Amino acid sequence: MFGHSGSSRSRVALAGALSVGLAFSLTACGGDDKDESGATTDTAASSIDCAQFSQFGDLKGKTVSVYTGIVTPEDTPHKKSYEPFEKCTGATVKYEGDKAFETQVLVRAKAGNPPDVAFVPQPGLLKQLVDTGKAVEAPKEVADNVDKWWGKDWKAYGTVNGKFYAAPLGANVKSFVWYSPKEFAEKGYTVPTTLDELKQLSDKIAATGSKPWCAGIGSGDATGWPVTDWVEDFMLRLSGPDTYDKWVKHELPFNGPESTAAWNAVGDYLKNDKYVNGGLGDVKSVASTTFQDAGLQILEGTCSLHRQASFYAANFTKGTDISKDGDIFAFYLPGKDTTTKPVLGGGEFTLAFADRPEVKAFQYYLSTDTWANVKAKASTGWVSANKGLKVENLSSPIDQLSAQTLQDPAAQFRFDGSDMMPAAVGSNAFWKQATAWITGQDTTATVNNIENAWPKK
Incomplete structure (x- = not known):
């Protein structure tokens, strides 16, 4: 599972106008190279306006170290996207990907041996790193870019104790429902635009004798996390973003x-025998089915709907047509009405430990719309909430849908709740109690047990 770029709590399976003073052009020469995901990586031949970096002085021969949980093969397009910066400045970016990033970055920061830049996948971890006293505030040039290219909600996630430290990097959308456009066309189903319509669609499918939903929450030591995403999405929809923030x-x-x-x-939905678990069993089978396998039942024709994030696209076999008229696609999990658009998701933030x-200069580059578009052309399965990202530069229809969702002026983005809660709750009690709930535990016992797991102040 690839969610927040390598994070153990991030469900790893797995934004245009131009900046003021920046001219952006891509000039491919020769044939396009392919990375391991099959995406074109012509950024080695990219040209950008190098004058933007003059404000940082002579950088030739300098090195910037980057530490991240983004590993092979997702690291390839990242490295490619740094080449224009290196060519312009003469500086070198030293990239280090580590699956143990979340624990090791804290160890390194506390020991006084942090990297120059870390890509942090959770606001909670960001705060922990700032609390070490080793992180530095983002420079004004970066803050200005974030004010221009991101919404206030995104800037707030990079802010700790009233000070802005970390610009957003990549993003993902969790508020999606996967379905078969072909099935919808054949059976006359329409994509719902409200929660009431989603329920009506589920009832309509169930009335045919089919189970409308398929679901799986199995994920090794992290079993249960897909339920937390469901709950977070419904907290956002039923009670609104402000109440969601207080709850988190x-x-x-x-x-x-x-x-x-x-x-x-x-x-x-998930504990309704009439709704689940298409092609897989009864309600309890939701707990024993991996989240990777569950949505594949749509292609088998045994279920019609699967709520899962944008990164779920990676689970379909090569050659599957993932598009609005194809074998499989996704629609936005609707709000209570058509006037609200709460969006649950995740992402990474660029935190520096040196000034x-x-x-x-490297932080500045990553916070520009220029970099967002270079990166978009270099990879699939990646988007940003940067408003300057040109959707047409994204090659995947699901990535385009994700970017459109994030860039919608009505969107109210909220970060995955369990990733912001204390570990005793977010990656422990919440997951475990959700699993017990699926297998028969009642709601009252479930929420009481999670409440009791919160650290006492």
Whole structure:
């Protein structure tokens, strides 16, 4: 599972106008190279306006170290996207990908041996790193770019104790429902635009004798996390972003009425024998089915709907037509009405531990719309919430849908809740109690158990 770029809590399976003063052009020469995902990587031949980096002085011969959980093969297009920066400045980016990034970056920071730049996949981890006293605030040039190219919600996630530290990097959308466009066309189903319509569609499919939904929450030690995404999505939809924020921060109890309502709404789907588990078994089979396998049932014709993030596209076999008229695609999990657009997702943030000119210049580059478009052309399965990202530069229809969703002016983005909760809750009690809930535990016991797991202040 590839979610927040290599994070153990990030469900690893797995933004145009131009910046002021920046001219952006891609000039491919010769044939396009292919990375391991099959995407074109012509960024080695990219040209950008190098004058933008003059504000940082002479950087020739300097080195910037980058530490991240983004590993092979996803690291290839990242490295390619740095080549224009290296050509312009004469500086070198030293890239280090590590599956143990989340624990090791803290160890290194506390030991006084941090990298120049880290790609941090969770606001909670970002705060921990800032609390070491080793991180440095983002330079003004980066803050100005973030003010221009991202929404205030994204900047807030990179802010700790009122100070801005980290610009957003990549992003993913979790508020998606996978379906078969061909099946919808053949059976006269329409994509729902409200939660009521989603329920009506589920009932309509169930009335045919088919199970409308397929689901799986198996994920090794992380089994249960897909339920947390369902609950978070329904918290956002039923109670709104402000209440969601309070819930995540534990300003509202986990066993309060708002949380309980969200769990019950999810139960209307995942614990409903009439709705699940198409092609896989009864309700309890949801717990024993891996999240990777569950949605494949849509192509088998044994279910019609699977709620899972944008990164789920990686689970379909090569050659599957993933498009709005193809074998499989996704639609936005609707809100209570058509006027609201809550979006649940994740992403990474660029945090620096040094303020040398070359480090500032690299941070600046990654915060531009220029880099977002270079990166978009270099890879598939990657998007950004950068408003300057040209959707047409994304080669994958699902990536384009993700970017359009993130860039929608009505979108109210909220970060994955369990990734922001204390580890005792977010990656422990929440997951485990969700699994027990699927296999028969009632909602009251579930929310009480999670509430009791919150660290006492």
